[in-house]
Amino acid sequence: xxxxxxxxxxxxxxxxxxxxxxxxxxxxxxxxxxxxxxxxxxxxxxxxxxxxxxxxxxxxxxxxxxxxxxxxxxxxxxxxxxxxxxxxxxxxxxxxxxxxxxxxxxxxxxxxxxxxxxxxxxxxxxxxxxxxxxxxxxxxxxxxxxxxxxxxxxxxxxxxxxxxxxxxxxxxxxxxxxxxxxxxxxxxxxxxxxxxxxxxxxxxxxxxxxxxxxxxxxxxxxxxxxxxxxxxxxxxxxxxxxxxxxxxxxxxxxxxxxxxxxxxxxxxxxxxxxxxxxxxxxxxxxxxxxxxxxxxxxxxxxxxxxxxxxxxxxxxxxxxxxxxxxxxxxxxxxxxxxxxxxxxxxxxxxxxxxxxxxxxxxxxxxxxxxxxxxxxxxxxxxxxxxxxxx
Ligand SMILES: [Zn+2]
Numbered sequence: 001x002x003x004x005x006x007x008x009x010x011x012x013x014x015x016x017x018x019x020x021x022x023x024x025x026x027x028x029x030x031x032x033x034x035x036x037x038x039x040x041x042x043x044x045x046x047x048x049x050x051x052x053x054x055x056x057x058x059x060x061x062x063x064x065x066x067x068x069x070x071x072x073x074x075x076x077x078x079x080x081x082x083x084x085x086x087x088x089x090x091x092x093x094x095x096x097x098x099x100x101x102x103x104x105x106x107x108x109x110x111x112x113x114x115x116x117x118x119x120x121x122x123x124x125x126x127x128x129x130x131x132x133x134x135x136x137x138x139x140x141x142x143x144x145x146x147x148x149x150x151x152x153x154x155x156x157x158x159x160x161x162x163x164x165x166x167x168x169x170x171x172x173x174x175x176x177x178x179x180x181x182x183x184x185x186x187x188x189x190x191x192x193x194x195x196x197x198x199x200x201x202x203x204x205x206x207x208x209x210x211x212x213x214x215x216x217x218x219x220x221x222x223x224x225x226x227x228x229x230x231x232x233x234x235x236x237x238x239x240x241x242x243x244x245x246x247x248x249x250x251x252x253x254x255x256x257x258x259x260x261x262x263x264x265x266x267x268x269x270x271x272x273x274x275x276x277x278x279x280x281x282x283x284x285x286x287x288x289x290x291x292x293x294x295x296x297x298x299x300x301x302x303x304x305x306x307x308x309x310x311x312x313x314x315x316x317x318x319x320x321x322x323x324x325x326x327x328x329x330x331x332x333x334x335x336x337x338x339x340x341x342x343x344x345x346x347x348x349x350x351x352x353x354x355x356x357x358x359x360x361x362x363x364x365x366x367x368x369x370x371x372x373x374x375x376x377x378x379x380x381x382x383x384x385x386x387x388x389x390x
Contacts, residue, residue, distance in 0.1 A: 004062040007139045008055050014127055014145060015051030018044045021120050028116060032108040036162035036174045037116070039095040039181050040155065046088040046185060047152065050192075053080040054141040061234040071274070074234030077141055078196040085193030092185030099178035110167040114160050121156035124149045139235045148188070155181060202231040208269070212239060215268050221245070221257050223282030236273035239265075244282025246347050247389060248366040254279045288315050290382065291341055291349040291365075292375060293329075299373040300352035304329050310337075311375075312344060318379060334359035341365060350378055350387065 025041030028034075057077020065072040107113070131146030158177050165173025208230045216225040224244040231238050243261060245254050258277040265275055289312060295301040296308045310324040322344070329337065338359045341349070348366035351357060357367045368387040372378050381387050 004058045004139075006134055006136060007142045008058045008062075010131055010134050011051045011054040011058065011142060011145060014131060014149065015048045015055070017123055017127060018047040018051060021123065022048065024116055025120070028109075028113065032110075032113060034107045034110075034113050034163055034166055035098060036159050036166060036178055036181075037113050039098060039178050040117070040120075040159045042091050042095055043155065043181055043185055044152075046084075046091040046188075047148070049084050049087050050145060050148070053077075053084040054145055056080045057141055057234055058139065061236075071233065071238070072236075074236050074273075075200060077234035078199045081141070081192050081196040082200070085189045085196065087189075088192065089186055089189035092182045092189060094182075095185065096179055096182035099175055099182065106169075107163070107166045110163055113163050117156045117160045117163065121153045124152040124156065128153065141235065144192075151184075151188075155184070199232045205230045205232060205237065208237055208239070208272075211269060212241065212265060212272075215265055216241070216243070216261055219261055219264055222261065223288075227278075233273075235271060237269070237271055238274040238276075239272060240276040241278070243277050243279045245279050246288075246364065246366060247281035248348075248361050249279075249364045250362075253364055288347040289313070289321070289345050290315050290379070291346045292378065293349060293351045293353075294375070298375060300350065300370065300375065300378060302352040302373070304353060304355055310341070310349075312341075312346060313379070315379070315383060335362070338363040338365060348389070350382060 022041045022044035025037050025044060029037030029039075029041055054077070057080045060073040060076030063073055127149040128146050131142055131149060134142050158180065162174045162177030165171075165177065209228050212228050212230070213225060216222055222243060223246060225241050226244070227240075227242040229240050243258060245257055249257065258279055261277060262275045265272055292311045292313070293301050293307045294309050294311060295306040298309075301307040307327050307329045308325070310327055312321045312324070313319060314321055324340075327337070334357070341360070342363040342365060346365055348368055349357070349360060350368045350370060352370055352373050354369070360367050366389045368382065368389050370378055370381060370387055372381060378387075
């Protein structure tokens, strides 16, 4: 399961670190007249809020689905992120206004200010490692916070350059750095806001869809899968799909197949929380094992009593896999033969006679009828989808 408590703990620690950093930056920045440091301090307030949003999101995500919220409250994280995006945007706007319209005086204690930013760079770099190494399933929010902490470390380096500009009265340097930070924060709020809105609106996920398709189509017994729909809620994915199964499967076996699919998906994609599978009869796609009921002349038999051999072939490469000779089909041994064919993984048989061969169907083997007796032509007809099952 997802390690929510570890994620919560780490996002709180991140918030706490940013709190200390912004406190120092804003108070000392004001005291020693460095607008660049104040701006970075305001930026760190946005970081504190981000940490809290992640915490709140994980707090709700941890709650089990209830009668009132049958799909859980995972989207709380995305909703919280949306509010944070607005808060961050406001911080960016404030910083830009500050640089454009306030008068800059001479700064004091440049060494102290530079030291603070150096410490900030080290702390945020440590935070990057700390957040990204959170054990368990990758929580997107925590991961994004980690990536952002690295950007903060880079920002601190830029701020140091800005402080040097203030110190040596190179006016344009702090202006560029300051407005740069403001624009960067606006961009950050745009990204967070966009992602949360798209998730709240149930945008699909191309990559997850591809992953699901690859995993499901390689499961034995599955003919195909379509209508895969994926949506995201907090750190989790919800998916539904139409599973194409051999048409003759019993409801019981179809259910078993769906269970296998679900289990494999969950094991391979731990962030996939809900899987809803609709099973439907699939059409031939080229990976069936086919059995031909033939007479002694290697033609398809048109009567049960004429069946002397059963040829089993893989339709993908058309190679005859095995031939069972000395067949003597009667009412009494049909189920023994059916179970043997099932054992060999046969999905369908082709028969030129009229009998329904219900015993085979009971074993989940599809029965196709044809009037064509030539082995090769029959296989072609089958591959072209021109034969009909009972
Ligand atoms: Zn930041």
